[in-house]
Amino acid sequence: MxxxxxxxxxxxxxxxxxxxxxxxxxxxxxxxxxxxxxxxxxxxxxxxxxxxxxxxxxxxxxxxxxxxxxxxxxxxxxxxxxxxxxxxxxxxxxxxxxxxxxxxxxKLSADPEALFGGDCLVVALDGVRDPGNAGTIIRSADAVGADAVVLGKGCVDLYNPKTVRSTMGSLFHLPIIEADLTELLPKARARGAKLVGTSLQAEHTCYGYDWTQPTWLLMGSESDGLSEAVRALVDESVIIPMAGEAESLNVAMASTVLLYECLRQRRYR
Structure with a gap:
């Protein structure tokens, strides 16, 4: 009672x-x-x-x-x-x-310095509009111990009720910043981070790339991928190999695969 x-x-x-x-x-x-x-x-x-x-x-x-x-x-x-x-x-x-x-x-406040730590792992989303995908990526970033998530222009509102529910509470566990990626990404590179995207033409698979260095993982929208302005700033691209007949993974699944490879290399080599 x-x-x-x-x-x-x-x-x-x-x-x-x-x-x-x-x-x-x-x-x-x-x-x-x-x-x-x-x-x-x-x-x-x-x-x-x-x-x-x-x-x-x-x-x-x-x-x-x-x-x-x-x-x-x-x-x-x-x-x-x-x-x-x-x-x-x-x-x-x-x-x-x-x-x-x-x-x-x-609404949550975050220290921007969380984006630029020594061996930082930051997930930057560019135009991810689906609240379920954005929330799931935040949850995965929390699960692997990422330092922060950045929601760039065109992303769903962090505080959309569906986004909040999809995070399952992870939005309270790591810094999440809404910002202009074209302004932040050059700063991240200047502080020593590699800006990594995905591409079907990439020379590295996600398993052959060195994720132990300071990294910003850039993930684009469900339909269009990274915007032209953000793609122009990418340092390296990787591909997720697929052995079956699936055409692709959605952005939340792809982000989770990449983040867990980061975790494996950083903690379980």
Whole structure:
């Protein structure tokens, strides 16, 4: 049982409910500097990652989930705890079936120096518009211990609810920066990083390339690959060999294959 007497918001016309629902729209996320995360797992990952969580809202009918009840005793969690009607839960989340809880989180800040460490491994996305692919790449980058992810121009919004869900919480575990790649890539090269893309005409397979050096992995859009401006900055290209009849891998699968080869060479040689 929830022993706390939390504020109850029952009406979708409540001012807070309307503000939260507006965060499903990028324009209002940008204006407020906040976004919505849905479900117990993402909330726990946000708290684990020391994100700035301003409110945790849970379904009054279901009660406060036990996993979140344990978090209330943490002195470093400053969020308001609020219960809401099922109608409010549905209005403020982007899923067909409302989750048992959602949270309001400040947009993340990242130190740009994370991009330029000694043996850095940075993933830079150029025009990756599919939220599922972008989120999966962030998750894979987190899994292999990459230093950062950069979302270049034309990429899906990091705070799109589908992108956030696809990261499975990894967006709270490593720096993610939205920036102009044509400005950042020359800086990365000047700091000693190799800019590596993929190409069907590449001389190296991904298994014959040396990933132990400071590397920025550049991955392009699902349909067009790297833009002309970014392709012109690539130092090296690799190809992922395929023994079967598949024409290609999607950008999330290809990124994951390349990132795990980076991990293998760096940690398990």
């Amino acid at each position: 929830n022993e706390y007497q939390d504020q109850m918001i029952a009406s979708v016309q409540n001012e807070k409910a309307k503000q939260w629902a507006s965060l499903l729209d990028k324009k209002y996320r940008d204006r407020a500097g906040r976004f919505i995360i849905e479900g117990i797992h993402l909330i726990l990952e946000a708290l684990k990652g020391k994100a700035d969580v301003s409110a945790i809202v849970y379904d009054a009918e279901r009660g406060l989930p036990a996993e979140l009840l344990r978090e209330r005793t943490r002195t470093d969690v400053k969020a308001d705890w609020i219960q809401a009607s099922r109608a409010v839960m549905a209005k403020c989340t982007g899923t067909d079936t409302p989750p048992p809880a959602f949270a309001v989180v400040a």
